[in-house]
Amino acid sequence: MSSPPDHARHLAETVERLARLVRAREHESALNPAQWEALRYLARCNRFSNTPGALTRYLAATKGTVSQTLIALERKGLVRKEPDPASGRSVRLFLTETGERLLADDPLGLLAEAAATLAGPMLAGTATGLGMLLAATIARNGGRPFGVCRTCRFFRPEAPEGAPHFCGLLLVPLSERDSLSICQEHEPPQEPCEHEAA
Amino acid sequence: MSSPPDHARHLAETVERLARLVRAREHESALNPAQWEALRYLARCNRFSNTPGALTRYLAATKGTVSQTLIALERKGLVRKEPDPASGRSVRLFLTETGERLLADDPLGLLAEAAATLAGPMLAGTATGLGMLLAATIARNGGRPFGVCRTCRFFRPEAPEGAPHFCGLLLVPLSERDSLSICQEHEPPQEPCEHEAA
DNA sequence: CCCATAATGTATCGACTCGATACTATTTGC
DNA sequence: GCAAATAGTATCGAGTCGATACATTATGGG
Structure with missing residues (x-):
């Protein structure tokens, strides 16, 4: 009972372990994991997707949690909110210069570097x-x-x-x-x- | 500047996203992510490695954090602590029957099932x-x-x-x-x- | 044998995540 | 217009997490 389906299980556990190592790195850095994930998303998303709601769905989180994270990022000067000109109940998110620059220190680089080997x-x-x-x-x-x-x-x-x-x-x-x-x-x-x- | 090294970066981001989806599942379940990871480790580790210290190194966390998680698991009746007969300052960790059974509901199974396809x-x-x-x-x-x-x-x-x-x-x-x-x-x-x- | 040192684990605190709930403010549709 | 849906915020409680301090038990000289 341990031959082929275990490959799948082992793969899943490896993904978890890799992610955990990155998370440990993130905890040591200036931002915490949730904030890094938001920052990464905002750097990669297009102009139809830079809203708190889209980020919420991307992270499979809840509105409240994401709102908190965004407040923290705004307080740190990494993210800027602008009212959506087309919709008064929506908000557009943008990385600041500081936010863009900080991405160079992304702890996910640890994994990317390892992958590059x-x-x-x-x-x-x-x-x-x-x-x-x-x-x-x-x-x-x-x-x-x-x-x-x-x-x-x-x-x-x-x-x-x-x-x-x-x-x-x-x-x-x-x-x-x-x-x-x-x-x-x-x-x-x-x-x-x-x-x-x- | 976006052809070959980006593969590595993309791979890293995919690992993160997969782990995040599992975490979202875990948050909805009876245990939280940290507790699931500890439970999984205890189910898979050998008799030289079932201590809080080993778990701490496995998770790349701190002693205090792991201690907290273990207290929670013990309170829920999923993990049992026994004094190490060979060393008075060490503790041995064991899954209870309930703990073993609970592993059938491991949210990581979501990923394993997807991998099996x-x-x-x-x-x-x-x-x-x-x-x-x-x-x-x-x-x-x-x-x-x-x-x-x-x-x-x-x-x-x-x-x-x-x-x-x-x-x-x-x-x-x-x-x-x-x-x-x-x-x-x-x-x-x-x-x-x-x-x-x- | 004894004491400094290291190792294992726990207790406590503060910052933060996260989900849940309740709320405000817009937009949409009838 | 006005109810219902949507986008986002505020607040609360449980829990993670690191940091620090602490208790207990080895270990290793003198």
Whole structure:
């Protein structure tokens, strides 16, 4: 009873241990884990996704918790809030200069550096496997994938007016940088027919 | 500046996101993340490693924090403490029946189930890559690896007296089950010569 | 044998996370 | 308009976590 399914279990435990090591690092740094995760998200998300609500869904947390974290980040001068010009009940979040600079000290770099020591094909294969694992986990969990714009089913590489790209859901043009950012509206392209039945 | 090293960064962020999803699950369950991690460790560690101190090093936490978590687990009737017969200042930790049973509800199963949907070779490859990543991270961090007994440089498959195996460090016989458990004394076998120089 | 030192673990405190609940302020829809 | 939904905040209690201080038990000289 310990041969093949244990691979899956072992993989899960390894993910947990890696994350725990990063968390330990984060606790020693200027920011705590929750704040680092918010900072990272705001650095990677696009202009349709930089709100407290989107961050809440990304982190699978509650509104109140995220609100607290954002207050702390604002107090430290790393994040700036601006009222949304289009919606009076919404808020837009931006990294300050200080916030951008602080990302160079991200304790997650510990993991990234370790990953960079892996051989090229091993790194690529592991990244692919983990990506599939994340997709499967999110699907199983009912959450939103928060994928990169380029990989969305609504992404159109060619814009009508000559802009680089286009979003078929929000019906707006997209810059090159937009297309590489995380979007809360992301939906994966429907695969032909994979392991989708079970 | 965004092609190859970004793979490493992306892999690191994926690990973080997977761990966060599990943590969200854990917060909804009977135990919180710290308690689950302790419970998991105690279920997997061998009889030389079931102490608060070993758990502290495994989790890369502090003595006080772990002590708190253990008090909570004891209060919930999931963990039992016994004085170490060999050392008056040490304590041995054991899962209770309830604790063992509770592991069936481990929220980490969410990840394990998702992993089980991956194709066999993809799963194996990803697990291998993550294992190497964990080893590299720990080495870079100066911590102990807490590997499985069998994979230790002190592990001797053949015992002198006919017992299944033997530990060349602690000089004690090892059962089959021992050899599959996590040990705080674990040291990886010295590789011939890999990427060890840099 | 005794005392300094180290190691194992606990107790306590303050800062913070986190979920839950209640609340305000907008927006939407009928 | 006005009820209902949505975005966000405020507050509270339980619990994590590190830091510090402490008690107890080895360990290692002199």
